[in-house]
Amino acid sequence: MRVLLTASGSRGDSEPMLGLALWLREFGARVRVCAPPDIAPRCADLGVPIVPLGPLKAGSRAGRPSRAELSRFVTDWPRIQFDTIATAAAGCDVVVAAGVTQVAARSVAEKLGIHYQYVSYQPTSLPSPHHPPMPLPGDRPAPEAIANQLLWEIDSHGWNAQFGNALDTGRAALGLGPVTDVRDHVITESPWLAADPVLGPWPQSPQLNVIQTGAWIVPDERALPTDLSAFLDAGTPPVYVGFGSMPMRGGIARAAIEAIRAHDRRVLLSSGWAELALIDDLPDCMAIDEVNHQALFGRVAAVIHHGGAGTTTAAARAGVPQVVVPQMMDQPYWARRVVDLGIGAACAEADPSAAALSAALDIALASTTRARANEVGGMIRSDGAAVAAKLLIDSIS
Known part of the structure; x- marks a missing residue:
């Protein structure tokens, strides 16, 4: 055939x-x-x-x-x-x-x-x-x-x-x-x-x-880059930030980094089409290009993303809490599903402030959310x- x-x-x-x-x-x-x-x-x-x-x-x-x-x-x-x-x-x-x-x-x-x-x-x-x-x-x-x-x-x-x-x-x-x-x-x-x-x-x-x-x-067998593996091994699980093929607004990287640091967490910033970049050279942050999400997401504390079907599914399969910042199309739907399932939070604004992202992280990083995300992860086919x-x-x- x-x-x-x-x-x-x-x-x-x-x-x-x-x-x-x-x-x-x-x-x-x-x-x-x-x-x-x-x-x-x-x-x-x-x-x-x-x-x-x-x-x-x-x-x-x-x-x-x-x-x-x-x-x-x-x-x-x-x-x-x-x-x-x-x-x-x-x-x-x-x-x-x-x-x-x-x-x-x-x-x-x-x-x-x-x-x-x-x-x-x-x-x-x-x-x-x-x-x-x-x-x-x-x-x-x-x-x-x-x-x-x-x-x-x-x-x-x-x-x-x-x-x-x-x-x-x-x-x-x-x-x-x-x-x-x-x-x-x-x-x-x-x-x-x-x-x-x-x-x-x-x-x-x-x-x-x-x-x-x-x-x-697609089963992804790619190993994580050596420098990324070293960063993950060097401290507590970071929060991942990436918006895939969404262009995003200019200040979103700073807002995310400030919100994550407010929770005393390290940061992984995926550049994507938005070309997100670090705001300083402090060692608690690392910028990465496209990597194997199936290997990475199980090693992070939370995933901040745009709410694409693929990223939402990958994070759910990994049992990791999510913060969704929907931009268009089906992304508001996936944001609602993340909230309804109790596996994370969603931002009402497409260009959230550091305070709004920090409030969403309060929910995502809670132990009850992590437990629920892990439970749902076992249900994903x-x-x-x-x-x-x-x-x-x-x-x-």
């Missing part, structure tokens, strides 16, 4: 696909990934072929695009998908697509007469009476008086307005008819939810037949990618 896995967005959107790719390969399938070229080095490390989708992403080491460049990219994105995915899917038996902007994959599969499967990494992008739609960047919070069903109808209109013409243009070029509801076309009636059922449960509803597989995780790979192979067979 030949499988194309396609994803858009940052590494957090592509990394789960690599977890699925490894298990599909274990079961004898031939797999290629169609994703942003940022993850090409990661694909090479794992031996997974990649077809680059679009240019290098904003916020990468290549630099951030201008507003005009970003606007042009958004306009061109559906065409880029149709051109690239159509080529990448040639000779495949199935296309698996992830991400809220994957507008072309189903049409390509339809044209080729092959199986299509949509997957979400969080419940909030799937219509349900139990939660509102996931806010997109720049969205204002919806008034509480608006009913959930109306919010989902507005969300559907938004999909049509943004992608409807481009989707129908791409389909016409393939000899396919127009689509009346872009979101329902992309998601289908039977999407998969690749999120842990403890962290991101899916209450069943009549709107969709959702299959929850558990989170898709690690077999989601294996479950999904078997489901996919069985559906084709």
